[in-house]
Amino acid sequence: MEFCPTCANLLLVEHASMGRSLRFFCPTCPYVYPIDRQISKKMPLAKKEVDDVLGGEEAWKNVDRTQVTCPRCTYGHAYFMQIQIRSADEPMTTFYKCCSKNCSFQWRDG
Known part of the structure; x- marks a missing residue:
């Protein structure tokens, strides 16, 4: 332009x-x-920094632990929290974080 x-x-x-x-x-x-x-003009675009919608490491400090298999390392325990991310008439979404210190993979249920 x-x-x-x-x-x-x-x-x-x-x-x-x-x-x-x-x-x-x-x-x-x-x-x-x-x-x-x-x-012609080349203008590199700066990528925006992505916010952690789950609240970062601070959000995982006081959460409960459950027996669920990590999809990445197959460790048998994970921390979990439930957050309402859709409208109030939809079920809550469960987020997991692997308890293995070597993995710490995060995923969600469903």
Whole structure:
């Protein structure tokens, strides 16, 4: 996207009269810029930091433990907590965290 240096409106592209060349033009003011070469700009986007919706490590401090098999390491115990993530008429979602110190894999039920 290119913008008009005079009025800052978005420039549009059109065929120049009597030829096959292209040009940018401003729909508001008389600004015209002939396109005589390929125009490209690369702008790397910064990734947003993802928030931990479960509350991070602090949320797992005082949770209960149950006998359930970890899908990653097959350890037989995991911490669990239930959170209402949908509307009130939907059942709560159960989140698990493997009790094995080498694994600590997190998953949810359903």
